Amino acid sequence: MTELRARNLRALGDMDLSPDGQANLVTGHNGAGKTTLLEAIYLLSRGRSFRGSDLRQLVAHGKQAAAISGTVAVGQAARRLGLTISGGSARARLDGADGARRPEIARLLPVLNLDARLMDLVDRGPERRRLLLNWVTFHVEPGFNAAWRRFRRALRQRNASLRQGAGTKAIAAWDGEFCRAALEMEALRKAVAERLRPRFAKIAARLTGMPADWDYHPGWPREDSLEEILRAGLDGDRKQGNTRFGPQRADLVLRLESRRARYIASRGQQKLLASSLMLAAAEVLETEGANRPVLLVDEPLVELDADHGRELLKAFVERGAQLFIAAVETAPYRSWMEAREIRLKEGALV
DSSP, X not given: OOEEEEXXXXXXXXXXXXXXXXXXXXXXXXXXXXXXXXXXXXXXXXXXXXXXXXXXXGBOTTOXXXXXXXXXXXXXXXXXXXXXXXXXXXXXXETTEEOOOHHHHHXXXXXXXXXXXTXXXXXXXXXXXXXXXXXXXXXXXXXXXXXXXXXXXXXXXXXXXXXXXXXXXXXXXTHXXXXXXXHHHHHHHHHHHHHHHHHHHHHHHHHHSSOXXXXXXXXXXXXXXXXXXXXXXXXXXXXXXXXXXXXXXXXXXXXXXXXXXXXXXXXXHHHHHHHHHHHHHHHHHHHHSSSOOEEEEEOTTTTOXXXXXXXXXXXXHHSSSEEXXXXXOOHHHHHHOOOEEEEXXXXXXX
């Protein structure tokens, strides 16, 4: 990203920013607007916030709309992205034209967010790990998005039939499309998981000083046919009102020294493992993705001692991604990394 502009976004003042192409340190006291600046970049890429689903809360008090725009380099070309938020909805633009497709925008500005909930990747259930794997696969496997959309449609229709008490034939009518899309989607996702795995293991071993790995579970027993599993499990699906097996149940079970990290890792180790997963994702995108990724990192040194913190910052800087780090106390960052400092006070650049 070479330019970022924001208007009427939360308490952030009108902002025009030309960030450094490598590393940026966003500084200021609590409430200065650091997280909102990171949020603006995320919004531009994803069309939604990482701080809540109500888009109306993004518009500054007393204003009718908020607007974010930015320029990204794609090879030798410059592409202009835009997002207008008004009335609880968001409208994307690409190169000045309305109606831009969200997947195209996301591919031009791939963003990974390492915020205060980062450790949920280790400490909570599989949803966030699955979403991350889907996101990476979307960026490096062109056929994934179409398969995922077909699968989601079949899953919604099958679940609706289950909840409505539909007959066996009506439910089974969706099984064929469900399985075709699921297997196509799963093949792509598994291939990406296999490319991520050695990168994660290498980065995590460096950061934690301990061997790390994961077990990949596709969402159903590997030795059985998914179609047979759906047929055999129909009564249980009826009782629960949803489909219990399929890619929507996939997981990466993270391990530290061969034990489930969720149960043995300290808070600092959880942060390092989750960061390793994000850094592995960034590395895959750097080598295989359509465009250079952006890492948004909020207070990465919290929960870490000085040695581990220094090593984590080195790992961030060594990536080829563009880096934005938000922090209140900046002395350690100035000592351990070179970065452009973006100072904020009461929502304005200073």
